[in-house]
Amino acid sequence: MAVRNFTVSKFVIGLLLAFISLTMLVPILNLFAKAFSDPSKVHLLHGYDIWPKGFSIVHFQVVLGNPIVGRSLFNSLFITIVGTALSLFFTTITAYVLTRKHLIGKTPIMVVLIVIMIFEPGIVQEYMVVKDLHLLDNLWSMVLYRTINVYYLIIMMRFIEEIPDALLEAAKMDGAGHLTIFARIVLPLSRIPLLTIGMFYAVVRWNEFFKSSIFLSSRDNTVLQVLLRQFVVEGDSATLVGAANLLVNNPIAQLDFGALKAATIVVAMVPILMLYPVILKYYTNGVMDGGIKE
Amino acid sequence: MQTNSRLRKIWADKTLYVMLLPAAAFFSVFHIWPILEMRLAFYEYRILGDHVYVGFKYFKELFGTPIFSQVLANTLIISAMKMFLIFPLPILFALMLNELVNGKFRKAVQIISYLPHFLSWVVIAGIWFEFLSKSNGIVNDVLRLFGFPAHDFLTDKTAIRWVLVASEAWRNIGWDSIIFLAAILGINKSLYEAAYVDGANRWHMITRIILPHLYVPMVTVLILNVGFIMNAGLDQVLNFTNASVNSKIDIIDTYVYRVGLINGQYSFATTANLFKSAIGVALVLSTHFISKKLTSKGAW
Numbered sequence: 001m002a003v004r005n006f007t008v009s010k011f012v013i014g015l016l017l018a019f020i021s022l023t024m025l026v027p028i029l030n031l032f033a034k035a036f037s038d039p040s041k042v043h044l045l046h047g048y049d050i051w052p053k054g055f056s057i058v059h060f061q062v063v064l065g066n067p068i069v070g071r072s073l074f075n076s077l078f079i080t081i082v083g084t085a086l087s088l089f090f091t092t093i094t095a096y097v098l099t100r101k102h103l104i105g106k107t108p109i110m111v112v113l114i115v116i117m118i119f120e121p122g123i124v125q126e127y128m129v130v131k132d133l134h135l136l137d138n139l140w141s142m143v144l145y146r147t148i149n150v151y152y153l154i155i156m157m158r159f160i161e162e163i164p165d166a167l168l169e170a171a172k173m174d175g176a177g178h179l180t181i182f183a184r185i186v187l188p189l190s191r192i193p194l195l196t197i198g199m200f201y202a203v204v205r206w207n208e209f210f211k212s213s214i215f216l217s218s219r220d221n222t223v224l225q226v227l228l229r230q231f232v233v234e235g236d237s238a239t240l241v242g243a244a245n246l247l248v249n250n251p252i253a254q255l256d257f258g259a260l261k262a263a264t265i266v267v268a269m270v271p272i273l274m275l276y277p278v279i280l281k282y283y284t285n286g287v288m289d290g291g292i293k294e
Numbered sequence: 295m296q297t298n299s300r301l302r303k304i305w306a307d308k309t310l311y312v313m314l315l316p317a318a319a320f321f322s323v324f325h326i327w328p329i330l331e332m333r334l335a336f337y338e339y340r341i342l343g344d345h346v347y348v349g350f351k352y353f354k355e356l357f358g359t360p361i362f363s364q365v366l367a368n369t370l371i372i373s374a375m376k377m378f379l380i381f382p383l384p385i386l387f388a389l390m391l392n393e394l395v396n397g398k399f400r401k402a403v404q405i406i407s408y409l410p411h412f413l414s415w416v417v418i419a420g421i422w423f424e425f426l427s428k429s430n431g432i433v434n435d436v437l438r439l440f441g442f443p444a445h446d447f448l449t450d451k452t453a454i455r456w457v458l459v460a461s462e463a464w465r466n467i468g469w470d471s472i473i474f475l476a477a478i479l480g481i482n483k484s485l486y487e488a489a490y491v492d493g494a495n496r497w498h499m500i501t502r503i504i505l506p507h508l509y510v511p512m513v514t515v516l517i518l519n520v521g522f523i524m525n526a527g528l529d530q531v532l533n534f535t536n537a538s539v540n541s542k543i544d545i546i547d548t549y550v551y552r553v554g555l556i557n558g559q560y561s562f563a564t565t566a567n568l569f570k571s572a573i574g575v576a577l578v579l580s581t582h583f584i585s586k587k588l589t590s591k592g593a594w
Contacts, residue, residue: 009496013390014399020387021406023464026432027421028409047424047432094317097310104304109314114594116325118578122567123547124554125328133323147320154594178309207414210529214555225416232420233533258424265420272412279412280405287476288404290397 026050028269035059035263042256059263062252066242068219069227069264075139075216076224080205080271083143087201088194091148095156096182117150123214130215141215142208142223149204152197159193160186196282199275206271228268231261240264335565345561352565362549362566369545372455372526377519380463380470385508387467388474389500407468419533422461423448454539458530473511481507510589517585518593521578524570546570 029050037045038054045053063069098106126145135141163186171181187194209225216222230236237257245252280288304311335352337345356362387407394400410418425431426447434444447453485503494502528547535543546566554563578593586592 007496010393010395013393014396017387017390017394017403018399020467021403024410024468025406027425030424031421045430047427047430047435090316090320093313097314100307100310102303103307103310104300112321112326116321117594118575119325119329120571120574121325121328122332122554122564122571123550124560124563124567125331125334126324127555128331129323129328144320145324147324148317151594178307178313182313203412207412207417209414209416210532214551225414228420229416229533232416232423261420265417268417269413276409276412280408284404284408284472287472287479288401290400290479 031262031265031269034259035266037259039255039259042259059255059259060267062241062255063260063263063267066240068222068239068242069224069267071220072222072224072227073267075221076206077271078139079142079208079212079223080202083147083205084198084202086143087147087149087152087205088198091153091156091197092160092187092190092194093182094148095153095160096178096186098153099157099160100178113150113153126211127214136215137217137221139216139221142205142212145211145215149201152200156190156193156197159190163189192282195278199279199283202275203272203279224268228264231264332564332568332571334561335568337561339560348561352561353569355562356565356569361544364541365544365546365549368543369524369526372458372543372545373523375455375459376462376527377516377523379459380466381516381519383463383467384470385474385512388471388478389504391471391475392478392504393496404468408472409468410465411469413465415529415533418461418465418530422457422464422534426457448534449536449538451539451542454534454542458527458534458543461534462527462530470515473515474508477508477511478504510591513589514585514591517581517588521581521593522574523577524574 026048030045030047033049033052034042034045036052036055036057036059038052038056039058041053064073097103098109130136130141130145133141135144167185168181171185176184207225209223209229212223213226213229216226227239231240235257237260240257240260241252241255334345336347336349338348338351339345391400391403394403413421426433428434428444428446433447438444445453447457481503486499489499489503524546526545526547528545528551531543531545531548535548547570550563550567550570553559553566557563582593
């Protein structure tokens with residue numbers, strides 16, 4: 001189209017967008033550069049450097065070799081994986097039931113769901129509930145907490161409504177019950193929304209830190225985000241390096257705390273970066289390819 | 295007769311109701327139960343025995359507490375700053391993306407700018423602390439380059455709210471632009487061609503064709519944001535706060551957490567929390583219906 005010619009204004013727009021993108025890309029790459037730099041050269045690194053000075057994985061060896069970090073990493077993975085699986089299963093099965101026509105009681109159920117969606121329970125009460133369930137300092141508190149997100153449930157319902165009735169009716173004629181229809185027809189047809197919603201559940205669970213910090217009090221049950229906050233925000237270098245290492249003035253104590261922090265942040269980012277291509281592929285499909293199909 | 299056939303229908307669908315049980319259990323335990331327990335706001339907490347009914351005693355106390363007024367003001371100021379200052383940015387961002395001719399460059403900008411939305415506030419705080427570091431952060435490097443003195447923004451009372459606004463914008467400008475970009479890409483191409491034939495330039499197309507198509511998402515986003523004005527960003531504040539600046543960014547959520555779970559004043563904290571939740575519900579409900587009326591799109 002002639003109106004889309006290259007002009008000065010387009011050049012300025014390109015520069016501006018490049019600048020905004022760089023404010024996001026450079027600090028993230030800088031963390032990688034710092035974490036992978038040679039310990040003796042870390043201090044030479046500037047905030048705008050995106051390439052490591054020298055190369056070493058010693059910061060990762062120290063961080064991942066720290067039993068507290070390893071434990072928290074395991075806990076976070078457990079909560080994210082088991083929690084996301086439960087969330088997906090129960091969100092989908094609930095969405096299936098709530099999309100059945102002629103379901104008696106559907107309207108009051110939907111009203112309750114809307115109330116749940118907009119009324120935030122108190123922090124003190126949530127703590128008390130977990131305490132009364134004897135789930136304090138138990139990883140299952142975070143697995144079970146908010147298993148079903150009402151927004152995602154509604155998205156799932158909209159999707160299941162699109163499945164042609166004829167398909168489900170045919171199965172019913174063949175004598176299939178609701179459980180069979182759900183397992184054999186609805187689940188396989190819902191692959192894409194399951195992936196999309198699964199990504200969002202996983203990201204939320206992986207990134208969660210406030211409730212984990214309240215519900216999980218002991219060191220053994222800490223999750224990575226809570227530990228990371230201790231390093232990054234509170235500057236707790238002793239835990240990161242390991243108290244034993246600090247005492248016997250060994251090489252680990254000489255490492256740059258900033259580089260160790262960077263390595264921990266990288267560890268916390270890696271699962272997100274692994275999920276990110278899937279999120280882009282399924283969630284932002286139309287917008288990424290430059291056309292929305294109506 | 296009527297109830298009988300109803301019951302028979304429910305009985306015929308019994309598998310469905312059984313399938314609903316796990317959801318009923320999750321919602322009852324983690325939502326409805328704690329919401330009902332918030333009646334503690336009207337009771338004096340007793341470790342042993344029944345709580346004592348005190349009516350609105352804690353509400354009166356709450357509104358007479360100067361710190362609470364400060365915390366409420368902080369919440370509203372930070373929310374309002376974020377809402378009005380950040381609101382235009384994703385729209386501009388989407389408009390700019392749409393002007394890009396090079397598809398690969400556009401895709402790269404999208405991939406990079408959507409990413410921060412998926413990082414936790416702990417990670418973002420880590421990135422921003424480096425960003426704003428007085429000794430070797432990029433921002434202070436640039437300040438020094440132009441001959442300004444280096445400045446520690448994170449411990450500066452007058453700067454910290456702007457840090458919250460800036461980091462929020464940084465996190466969401468790309469992701470929030472998706473809804474606007476989708477609206478732009480959904481515009482029928484023949485509209486542009488017709489305008490071109492009529493002698494319209496690019497600027498006319500933006501103001502006369504694109505912007506009117508963004509009216510619905512703009513109104514929806516703006517109105518629905520008002521519904522969440524009581525949430526100033528708990529995770530963000532918890533990670534950006536420090537002793538020097540806490541008085542400026544202490545919000546209702548951090549206050550409830552501190553008074554309730556750290557100081558153990560359960561009833562008082564619950565009162566503050568109930569006040570927040572109740573206003574939140576009223577705002578979300580009213581903004582939902584206003585938005586529905588104006589744009590036929592609501593919060594759900």
